[in-house]
Amino acid sequence: MIRVQREDFDAGAELERLAAGNHRIGGVASFIGLVRDMGGRERVSALTLEHYPGMTEKRLAEIETEAHRRWPLDAVLMIHRYGRLEPGDRIVLVATASAHREAALAACHFLIDWLKTEAPFWKSEETPAGERWVEARHEDDAARERWSAPVPESREKI
Amino acid sequence: MRLLYFAWLRTRIGCAEEEVALPSEVRDVAGLLDWLRTRGTGYSEALRDLRVVRVAVNQDYVGPEHPLREGDEVALFPPVTGG
Numbered sequence: 001m002i003r004v005q006r007e008d009f010d011a012g013a014e015l016e017r018l019a020a021g022n023h024r025i026g027g028v029a030s031f032i033g034l035v036r037d038m039g040g041r042e043r044v045s046a047l048t049l050e051h052y053p054g055m056t057e058k059r060l061a062e063i064e065t066e067a068h069r070r071w072p073l074d075a076v077l078m079i080h081r082y083g084r085l086e087p088g089d090r091i092v093l094v095a096t097a098s099a100h101r102e103a104a105l106a107a108c109h110f111l112i113d114w115l116k117t118e119a120p121f122w123k124s125e126e127t128p129a130g131e132r133w134v135e136a137r138h139e140d141d142a143a144r145e146r147w148s149a150p151v152p153e154s155r156e157k158i
Numbered sequence: 159m160r161l162l163y164f165a166w167l168r169t170r171i172g173c174a175e176e177e178v179a180l181p182s183e184v185r186d187v188a189g190l191l192d193w194l195r196t197r198g199t200g201y202s203e204a205l206r207d208l209r210v211v212r213v214a215v216n217q218d219y220v221g222p223e224h225p226l227r228e229g230d231e232v233a234l235f236p237p238v239t240g241g
Contacts, residue, residue, distance in 0.1 A: 033241050050164060050165060051240070052214075052217075052235065054217055055214055058217050058218075059217075080240060080241075091240075092240070092241050112241060115240065116238070116239075119238060119240050119241070120164065120214070120235060120238050121239065121241070122164060122239050123240070124165070133165055133166045133236070134239045135237075136236070136237030136238065137239075
């Protein structure tokens with residue numbers, strides 16, 4: 001399931017709902033992204049997330065489909081916020097549920113790495129020197145690349 | 159054709175979206191970018207370094223050789239920084 005929204009989310013309630021009623025699920029993995037107060041060397045007082053409505057949901061749905069293709073997942077949830085956020089605020093929640101931990105943990109890691117390089121969101125930071133657009137990090141591309149290797153046959157059957 | 163601009167491409171070009179009639183010689187994404195650069199300093203400044211410009215046609219990422227058709231929605235934006 002995918003949600004792109006301005007408002008905050010209750011991570012505990014979302015995780016509980018993800019597994020509710022499905023007793024095949026043996027594990028839930030999650031990642032929560034937060035607004036940091038430093039961007040490079042400068043203090044960040046707030047950031048604004050812009051996105052491309054329509055394409056955002058489409059890309060996230062494709063990423064979710066790809067995760068289901070690679071791992072046996074019972075449920076996937078991705079919530080991404082947009083608008084103005086302050087340090088400590090939640091930006092994103094990625095959660096996966098599966099019978100076993102390996103699929104849930106790996107799929108969660110895969111989803112956040114792909115989301116960061118594929119989903120059309122852009123951050124603008126407010127700093128003492130003014131407002132500036134955040135530049136994409138090479139590390140994020142490298143993190144996504146590690147998932148590009150062909151999926152071993154055995155992994156698909158876990 | 160509908161053109162959309164996001165993040166610093168939007169601020170440099172000075173608008174979020176516009177409707178344009180493409181010259182007949184513009185057939186693909188590379189041709190569109192070349193033509194846009196001739197439309198003013200905001201455009202030429204924003205599109206100076208194409209290594210930091212991503213293009214989506216009808217909400218799918220495409221490369222410079224992707225053909226364009228009347229009625230396409232074309233979006234230009236920098237590498238993404240969400241998550």
